Amino acid sequence: MKNRPLLMIPGPIEFDPDVLAALGAPTASHVAPNFIEEFGQALERLREVFLSEDGQPFILAGSGTLAMDSPAANLIEPGDRALAVNTGYFGDRYGDILQRYGAEVTHVRADAIGGRPTLDAVAQALDAADYKLMTITQVDTSTAVLTDVEALAGLAADRGVLVVVDGVCSIAGEELRMSDWGVDVALTASQKAVGVPPGLALFVASQRALEAWRSRTTPVLNYYADWGNWLPIMEAYEARRPSYFGTPPVNLIRALNVSLGQILAEGMGARFARHEQVGRAFQAALAALGLGQVPTDPTIAAHTLTAPTYPEGIGGGDLLPRIKEAGAILAGGLHPEIKQTYFRIGHMGATDQADTLATIAAVEAGLAAAGYAFEPGAGVSAALHVFTGAPQPQA
Numbered sequence: 001m002k003n004r005p006l007l008m009i010p011g012p013i014e015f016d017p018d019v020l021a022a023l024g025a026p027t028a029s030h031v032a033p034n035f036i037e038e039f040g041q042a043l044e045r046l047r048e049v050f051l052s053e054d055g056q057p058f059i060l061a062g063s064g065t066l067a068m069d070s071p072a073a074n075l076i077e078p079g080d081r082a083l084a085v086n087t088g089y090f091g092d093r094y095g096d097i098l099q100r101y102g103a104e105v106t107h108v109r110a111d112a113i114g115g116r117p118t119l120d121a122v123a124q125a126l127d128a129a130d131y132k133l134m135t136i137t138q139v140d141t142s143t144a145v146l147t148d149v150e151a152l153a154g155l156a157a158d159r160g161v162l163v164v165v166d167g168v169c170s171i172a173g174e175e176l177r178m179s180d181w182g183v184d185v186a187l188t189a190s191q192k193a194v195g196v197p198p199g200l201a202l203f204v205a206s207q208r209a210l211e212a213w214r215s216r217t218t219p220v221l222n223y224y225a226d227w228g229n230w231l232p233i234m235e236a237y238e239a240r241r242p243s244y245f246g247t248p249p250v251n252l253i254r255a256l257n258v259s260l261g262q263i264l265a266e267g268m269g270a271r272f273a274r275h276e277q278v279g280r281a282f283q284a285a286l287a288a289l290g291l292g293q294v295p296t297d298p299t300i301a302a303h304t305l306t307a308p309t310y311p312e313g314i315g316g317g318d319l320l321p322r323i324k325e326a327g328a329i330l331a332g333g334l335h336p337e338i339k340q341t342y343f344r345i346g347h348m349g350a351t352d353q354a355d356t357l358a359t360i361a362a363v364e365a366g367l368a369a370a371g372y373a374f375e376p377g378a379g380v381s382a383a384l385h386v387f388t389g390a391p392q393p394q395a
């Protein structure tokens with residue numbers, strides 16, 4: 001941290017200087033040979049980061065919501081049934097998107113906010129009707145609840161239902177193995193764990209998903225997001241040929257290629273392990289400080305963000321500016337029903353031990369300034385215990 005607080009929200013996050021430098025480089029033509037090479041490489045790297053063997057990567061100008069919208073537009077035909085495994089705000093949003101394209105949407109929810117539906121409940125829901133597609137939010141950013149994508153995808157695959165995973169708050173942070181787990185579309189956005197400023201919608205579609213799209217009998221009800229427009233472009237760039245449908249965001253794609261290179265150099269296993277350790281450090285710190293959290297059980301808490309509840313008598317309007325003053329920008333609540341009761345700490349991408357400890361120290365300083373009684377250093381110490389007591393992540 002130099003002259004500004006750390007940006008520790010669930011996206012946008014802190015970005016690597018080499019990624020930011022790519023954004024500031026002179027903009028190439030979108031058909032310049034060096035850009036074609038970088039776009040092609042970014043597509044190949046995206047497939048590796050998503051741990052997909054033969055999926056089709058898409059890189060579009062847009063936010064994470066476009067990455068949700070495009071698979072819905074391309075896979076849903078009016079009258080199709082869709083099931084949303086709902087763990088918060090983004091599960092609701094996915095339901096709205098699917099409905100917009102004519103799907104009949106059923107939500108399976110947990111008993112309480114901060115919980116997740118049981119596998120039995122999802123299996124029963126799947127058996128109750130003939131679904132075409134199921135959505136899963138891997139980490140719902142409004143609740144910090146992590147779902148068991150592997151098990152859920154298995155339930156859907158057993159029944160021939162397409163699986164779409166909203167991994168905007170998780171991919172390149174939480175473990176997600178597209179091919180091994182039978183995920184048909186996995187999607188994210190640049191500004192979260194992928195580590196690139198906002199502006200790119202990123203997703204990979206399995207061959208099964210492309211097959212379902214090809215066998216549609218009605219047109220895709222969205223022009224910009226139609227895979228028919230973008231698939232030839234993605235194929236061309238990967239084959240190192242120029243192509244055009246809509247101007248690609250040249251600098252963002254170059255920055256993406258740099259970040260994906262860094263992610264793969266770290267290694268996916270090491271990256272998942274680092275996020276898990278950072279997540280456990282935040283969990284330990286909160287417990288030591290006596291703060292609750294939105295997930296109803298620590299075993300279902302995300303490793304990419306943490307959602308602590310405010311202590312009795314202290315509100316966000318009071319606490320968050322004090323934490324910022326002490327060096328870390330955090331986010332308020334997002335889930336409409338509990339918004340005023342909790343805050344959110346994002347710890348994706350480049351977040352390391354030093355950022356974690358600095359953020360926890362800032363939370364402690366903010367709590368102290370707000371008049372909360374606790375043992376100073378308790379949170380930092382608990383987090384440090386996690387870092388020193390567990391094997392260090394490989395570089």
Ligand SMILES: *Cc1c(COP(=O)(O)O)cnc(C)c1O
Pocket residue numbers: 010011063064065066090137139140141166167168169189
């Ligand atoms: C941030 C987020 C989105 C939306 O992404 P935008 O880039 O804000 O459109 C969707 N789903 C999840 C889980 C997210 O965290």
